[in-house]
Amino acid sequence: MPDPTLDPADWGALRDAAHDLLDRSLDRLQSARDGRVWTPLPDGMKAGLKAGLPAEGMQHFELAERLASLLPYGVGNTHPRFFGWVHGAGNPGGVLAEIVAAAMNANLGGRDHGAIYVEKQVLDWCRAMMGFPADSGGLIVSGTSMATIIALKAARDARIGPESRTKGAGGVRLTGYASAQAHSCVARAFDMLGLGSDALRIVPCLEDFTMDLRALRGMIAEDTRSGLTPFALIGTAGSVNLGAIDDLSGLADIAANKGLWFHVDGAFGATAILSDRVRPRLKGMERADSLAFDFHKWLHVNYDAGCVLIRDRDAHLRAFSERPDYLAPSARGLAAGNPWPVDFGPELSRGFRALKIWAHLLEHGTDKLGAAITRNVEQAAWLGAKIDDTPGLELLAPATLNIVCFRYTADGTADPDALNEAIVIALQESGTAAPSTTRINGKLAIRVNLTNHRTTRPDLDLLLSEVLRLGGELGTQ
Amino acid sequence: MPDPTLDPADWGALRDAAHDLLDRSLDRLQSARDGRVWTPLPDGMKAGLKAGLPAEGMQHFELAERLASLLPYGVGNTHPRFFGWVHGAGNPGGVLAEIVAAAMNANLGGRDHGAIYVEKQVLDWCRAMMGFPADSGGLIVSGTSMATIIALKAARDARIGPESRTKGAGGVRLTGYASAQAHSCVARAFDMLGLGSDALRIVPCLEDFTMDLRALRGMIAEDTRSGLTPFALIGTAGSVNLGAIDDLSGLADIAANKGLWFHVDGAFGATAILSDRVRPRLKGMERADSLAFDFHKWLHVNYDAGCVLIRDRDAHLRAFSERPDYLAPSARGLAAGNPWPVDFGPELSRGFRALKIWAHLLEHGTDKLGAAITRNVEQAAWLGAKIDDTPGLELLAPATLNIVCFRYTADGTADPDALNEAIVIALQESGTAAPSTTRINGKLAIRVNLTNHRTTRPDLDLLLSEVLRLGGELGTQ
Numbered sequence: 001m002p003d004p005t006l007d008p009a010d011w012g013a014l015r016d017a018a019h020d021l022l023d024r025s026l027d028r029l030q031s032a033r034d035g036r037v038w039t040p041l042p043d044g045m046k047a048g049l050k051a052g053l054p055a056e057g058m059q060h061f062e063l064a065e066r067l068a069s070l071l072p073y074g075v076g077n078t079h080p081r082f083f084g085w086v087h088g089a090g091n092p093g094g095v096l097a098e099i100v101a102a103a104m105n106a107n108l109g110g111r112d113h114g115a116i117y118v119e120k121q122v123l124d125w126c127r128a129m130m131g132f133p134a135d136s137g138g139l140i141v142s143g144t145s146m147a148t149i150i151a152l153k154a155a156r157d158a159r160i161g162p163e164s165r166t167k168g169a170g171g172v173r174l175t176g177y178a179s180a181q182a183h184s185c186v187a188r189a190f191d192m193l194g195l196g197s198d199a200l201r202i203v204p205c206l207e208d209f210t211m212d213l214r215a216l217r218g219m220i221a222e223d224t225r226s227g228l229t230p231f232a233l234i235g236t237a238g239s240v241n242l243g244a245i246d247d248l249s250g251l252a253d254i255a256a257n258k259g260l261w262f263h264v265d266g267a268f269g270a271t272a273i274l275s276d277r278v279r280p281r282l283k284g285m286e287r288a289d290s291l292a293f294d295f296h297k298w299l300h301v302n303y304d305a306g307c308v309l310i311r312d313r314d315a316h317l318r319a320f321s322e323r324p325d326y327l328a329p330s331a332r333g334l335a336a337g338n339p340w341p342v343d344f345g346p347e348l349s350r351g352f353r354a355l356k357i358w359a360h361l362l363e364h365g366t367d368k369l370g371a372a373i374t375r376n377v378e379q380a381a382w383l384g385a386k387i388d389d390t391p392g393l394e395l396l397a398p399a400t401l402n403i404v405c406f407r408y409t410a411d412g413t414a415d416p417d418a419l420n421e422a423i424v425i426a427l428q429e430s431g432t433a434a435p436s437t438t439r440i441n442g443k444l445a446i447r448v449n450l451t452n453h454r455t456t457r458p459d460l461d462l463l464l465s466e467v468l469r470l471g472g473e474l475g476t477q
Numbered sequence: 478m479p480d481p482t483l484d485p486a487d488w489g490a491l492r493d494a495a496h497d498l499l500d501r502s503l504d505r506l507q508s509a510r511d512g513r514v515w516t517p518l519p520d521g522m523k524a525g526l527k528a529g530l531p532a533e534g535m536q537h538f539e540l541a542e543r544l545a546s547l548l549p550y551g552v553g554n555t556h557p558r559f560f561g562w563v564h565g566a567g568n569p570g571g572v573l574a575e576i577v578a579a580a581m582n583a584n585l586g587g588r589d590h591g592a593i594y595v596e597k598q599v600l601d602w603c604r605a606m607m608g609f610p611a612d613s614g615g616l617i618v619s620g621t622s623m624a625t626i627i628a629l630k631a632a633r634d635a636r637i638g639p640e641s642r643t644k645g646a647g648g649v650r651l652t653g654y655a656s657a658q659a660h661s662c663v664a665r666a667f668d669m670l671g672l673g674s675d676a677l678r679i680v681p682c683l684e685d686f687t688m689d690l691r692a693l694r695g696m697i698a699e700d701t702r703s704g705l706t707p708f709a710l711i712g713t714a715g716s717v718n719l720g721a722i723d724d725l726s727g728l729a730d731i732a733a734n735k736g737l738w739f740h741v742d743g744a745f746g747a748t749a750i751l752s753d754r755v756r757p758r759l760k761g762m763e764r765a766d767s768l769a770f771d772f773h774k775w776l777h778v779n780y781d782a783g784c785v786l787i788r789d790r791d792a793h794l795r796a797f798s799e800r801p802d803y804l805a806p807s808a809r810g811l812a813a814g815n816p817w818p819v820d821f822g823p824e825l826s827r828g829f830r831a832l833k834i835w836a837h838l839l840e841h842g843t844d845k846l847g848a849a850i851t852r853n854v855e856q857a858a859w860l861g862a863k864i865d866d867t868p869g870l871e872l873l874a875p876a877t878l879n880i881v882c883f884r885y886t887a888d889g890t891a892d893p894d895a896l897n898e899a900i901v902i903a904l905q906e907s908g909t910a911a912p913s914t915t916r917i918n919g920k921l922a923i924r925v926n927l928t929n930h931r932t933t934r935p936d937l938d939l940l941l942s943e944v945l946r947l948g949g950e951l952g953t954q
Contacts, residue, residue, distance in 0.1 A: 004849040006568050006777055006841055006930045011507050014569060018503065021573055022495055025580035030488050038811050041591040049598040053605045057842040060570060067577045067836060073591025074581040076811065084811060085803065090582030091483050092491060093537060096498055100544045102575040102833075103502035104551040105567030105779045114518040114550025121526040128530045142619065143826030153669065168673035169645075184801045185825060192630065192823055194671015196645035240803050296826060300483055302582045304828035324661045326562065326717050326915040326924065333902035334515050334553065334561060334911055346669055348662060349620030349773060351781035351830075356579075359544060364483055365534040372481040425810035434811055438803040447803065453483045 110340025238269020587817025715746020
């Protein structure tokens with residue numbers, strides 16, 4: 001029988017492998033601007049990743065080789081011409097925090113230890129950043145999907161009362177409201193929480209893709225007349241299709257007037273509060289009952305890292321707190337520090353993701369993070385104007401924040417949807433750039449998302465010239 | 478305005494800081510057996526963690542100092558005399574994987590890239606390890622809390638049908654069944670999913686703390702007569718109080734007979750399938766419809782890392798898959814690789830936690846991981862026998878797996894609950910050992926959990942002698 005400890009027999013060999021791997025990882029990040037954007041995993045490596053469950057271990061140098069071999073095959077989001085979906089570009093300094101987090105191996109479900117105080121500091125910073133009260137509830141989570149579930153659970157339970165947790169909604173039929181541009185995670189939260197996604201009413205948008213408040217008022221009135229119970233209003237601060245920001249002050253007024261829980265989905269948009277240019281457009285967000293946002297998008301903390309803030313800390317606690325004997329709190333010792341994070345969310349096992357957020361804010365400071373956001377907004381405005389000026393390209397919506405949706409439509413394009421999808425795939429497969437696709441008013445769009453601190457003007461020039469070249473090439477095939 | 482890129486101006490300085498921090502982190506792990514178990518964060522550091530949101534950044538060497546200063550103040554679970562709750566002891570080699578994961582900065586919500594193939598490999602290994610079919614569904618998650626929510630959502634939706642997602646449960650009143658020793662995350666999942674925690678029936682236990690199957694049959698029959706709809710049966714493979722393992726084959730039979738979804742909570746116990754000594758006791762687990770378990774407990778992968786397996790992959794997909802335009806899949810390019818992980822769970826943003834699991838299994842192999850588990854089981858048996866033999870100590874339940882619950886009860890102890898709580902706090906605060914507390918049949922217990930690959934026999938000797946010494950000292954105060 002082998003020695004059961006998992007500590008290395010040869011610490012020197014582990015150290016050598018770790019230092020070597022650290023250099024290779026930093027080499028990769030230092031050359032993030034070079035080479036291809038996205039490189040598919042080679043077939044040989046795919047085959048290698050279908051091995052049987054290993055009974056025997058391997059040496060650290062060999063493990064380091066295996067790990068290093070994966071470095072070129074990420075999503076591509078560390079490259080300056082990655083424009084897909086809403087991905088952050090990452091932070092080389094984040095490696096520091098992850099080394100320490102791995103060594104500490106802390107579980108942040110609860111108890112009284114150093115990591116807990118770091119998360120508390122991060123949450124205080126989140127409150128300060130977002131203009132939330134110092135005594136509001138909060139939790140660091142994987143991202144806005146989870147943050148939205150937590151926020152809407154607190155809203156559900158606050159509306160139904162204590163029986164919500166033990167007996168469900170009973171006969172009460174709750175309804176919530178979000179715009180047609182709201183992220184799919186909102187409807188998914190309704191599904192998860194047993195309300196059913198149909199209970200989320202989809203409010204039409206105005207021409208600027210923000211929620212139509214007049215339509216919203218009508219829908220609330222109609223649902224109320226029908227005996228339903230409106231309980232939540234979800235505003236979007238930065239829609240995923242176009243970066244639209246709802247009239248958050250207007251929504252806050254309606255929520256206050258109708259007694260609704262006002263939740264803001266600020267997945268990437270909320271952190272633009274650090275940009276002088278965007279901040280005024282987020283007015284009203286600070287009045288939300290709950291706010292969900294990510295650090296791994298426009299703030300570039302390495303994946304994954306998000307946050308939920310809930311104004312009424314007691315409502316937050318009431319939705320999650322409940323501890324059995326084996327988790328009983330104590331006034332002293334390791335089980336002290338009540339309430340624990342587990343009292344604010346569904347997860348009892350929680351890694352130390354707060355550390356990379358804390359380190360990131362210390363490393364860069366909010367001024368620099370805000371400036372990177374401002375530059376992306378300026379780049380999007382420039383790109384939108386350029387597209388508008390370019391024959392053969394059609395801008396599908398004004399670029400009001402950081403997302404530009406357009407398409408190639410030179411004369412004689414038979415099937416513009418298929419052609420533009422082919423252009424995007426060709427861009428991705430060639431390694432030149434990686435935009436994604438979406439549909440705007442039914443039209444397939446090339447979607448360029450700028451949450452990338454490495455992108456420069458020449459990257460955008462190259463993107464446009466390649467779209468024109470590929471459009472000509474693929475359009476005549 | 479500062480240069481908006483977040484890349485370091487001086488890569489050399491970042492490298493120096495990272496290598497220095499790596500050595501200090503490995504130093505800490507190499508001396509994990511020395512010194513105190515748990516060290517509370519000093520007041521001065523707590524005060525330092527109440528700083529204002531930083532506008533300006535800092536140099537990497539300074540950031541590294543801040544990070545390194547946290548290293549001594551973890552939960553204590555890397556120490557051989559940490560016996561609290563169910564924490565893994567961590568793995569020094571895990572630092573390798575975290576360096577690469579940070580550098581890749583991949584989002585595993587979906588798309589076609591290297592990290593996705595690593596997660597697929599890990600899931601294949603999970604299926605093989607647990608005896609699940611090769612075509613079952615699965616997802617890497619933060620831990621069993623989240624895994625349980627995902628599994629029971631699939632169960633809920635499978636029973637109600639497609640309207641479950643859009644309209645909720647309607648008039649159907651679902652009930653589930655778990656033992657009185659089941660983990661609190663099961664009731665919490667019922668609450669999260671809108672079923673209400675009362676819909677989870679608590680089945681009494683036999684004297685060995687496993688579910689009473691006769692009582693279970695009676696409760697199912699009674700609920701059915703009352704017009705309720707039994708839908709899920711939850712077995713426990715390793716209860717958190719005592720490590721009890723339900724009669725999983727018996728539960729599988731009942732579930733098959735009654736048409737119930739059979740879920741197994743194997744948070745830490747399931748991975749004991751790698752131990753020759755425990756494996757036979759887990760028979761029946763391979764028949765589960767879903768299984769939740771953690772890698773960060775008895776397998777010692779660094780926090781956080783868990784898994785859910787769902788036998789019926791289509792049922793798994795039906796509970797979560799649904800994608801809007803901006804996430805449309807593609808047959809080629811970066812958006813290929815359908816289905817994506819987001820089709821199997823609620824999170825769209827997902828870090829690369831699969832990497833540390835993959836690396837861990839490669840580094841150690843299953844033989845060694847199983848041997849470490851076997852040793853803990855042997856240690857628990859030895860400790861239980863020793864306590865039984867020691868005057869002044871009372872074993873509160875047989876140590877059948879890895880958890881030993883006992884208390885100090887020398888003659889004349891006036892308030893044994895208060896005294897034993899005081900003993901545990903004194904052990905924690907002295908830094909000597911860190912057990913936790915729970916209640917067994919109403920009695921406050923010193924709970925010694927052995928999921929620790931660093932623990933040796935002398936650690937257990939020291940624990941007992943300190944309990945006796947403190948009991949004598951504190952009992953006469």
